Amino acid sequence: MTDDLHGRVEPDRAAPLHTAPRGPDYRPRHVAIIMDGNGRWALRRGLPRTVGHCAGVEALRGVVKAAPDLGIKILTCYAFSTENWKRPKDEVDTLMSLLLEYCRLEAENLHRNGVRINAIGRIHELPPAQQQEIARAVALTRGNDRLILNLAVNYGGQAELVDAFRSLAAEVQSGRLAPEAIDAEVVRRHLYTADLPDPDLIIRTAGEMRLSNFLLWQSAYAEIWVTDVYWPDFTREHLEQALRDYARRERRFGAL
Structure with missing residues (x-):
């Protein structure tokens, strides 16, 4: 059984993924x-940080x-934040090169496997x-529906909200939106x-133990699972472990 927050305990290999199903x-x-x-994965091995990004x-x-295969329909991955531009130039260049390479080399394979690529x-x-x-x-894979791979690139939760509020302000200024009509759904x-x-x-x-400016609005009622494992070592087994823990939780969305 995993620790409810950190996921630091080895999972029970015999436990089914849905140990406590509560419906669909x-x-x-x-x-x-x-x-x-x-x-950090790279530095612990005496390697440049850029090697860690490749891994x-x-x-x-x-x-x-x-x-x-695990029933996930949408996978959003934080690939590059608005704050990452502050990193050393060689590291930023490597991240940009990896993004370019991933899109060039993986798009055809993802397309064949029914994955739709999206970017925010x-x-x-x-x-x-x-x-x-x-x-x-994005254009190549637009019609696929097996999985949406949503890449958060040059993404920041605060920047997203700023852009949303600017758009709302423009609609109000033009008369297309009344201020009193703005609610959570309109913002969304x-x-x-x-x-x-x-x-x-x-x-x-x-x-x-932080969100790091990631999906600030959207994560209001998301379950959070943290592991000490560095990303290059993260495998299907760790993903299954997170899903097992999720299946044991009770989501109430503010209700009883």
Whole structure:
């Protein structure tokens, strides 16, 4: 049995994934992952941080492959934050190169496997080559429905809310929206994730106990599962462990 918060105890290998089913929603439909710990994984091995990011891409491939088999329909992965631009130039360049390579090399394979690629964030601020490859991957896979792989790139929860509020303000100023008509649902429709349900489960690797500006609005009632495992070491087994823990929880959404 896992620790309810940290997931630091080895799972019971014999336990079924749905140890405490409570109806058709015992598995999360939408899982969001803060893929943390790439740099620390590399430094512990005496390697440059950039090597850790390369290893993190391999971990992402494994999780994307496993997700549909585990009943996950939407997988949102925090790939690059609005704050990551502050990192050393060589690290930022590596992350941008990996994004470009992933979209170029993985799009065809993901398409064959029924995965739809989506991207959220201030995509228009990325370098042109990255914008083009993301657009190509999104267009290629648009009709797929086995899994939505939602990449959060140049994404920040606060930036998302700022963009939503600017859009709302413009509608009010133009007379298309009355201020008193603004409620939570209207705000939601102006978010980057307007066409997606909120995440049921947020997974964070590398043990940090914070959201790091990730899906601030959407995570209001998400379950959170944290593991000390660095992202490059995260496998299908760890994902199953998180889902087992999720299945034991009771989601009340503020009710009794």
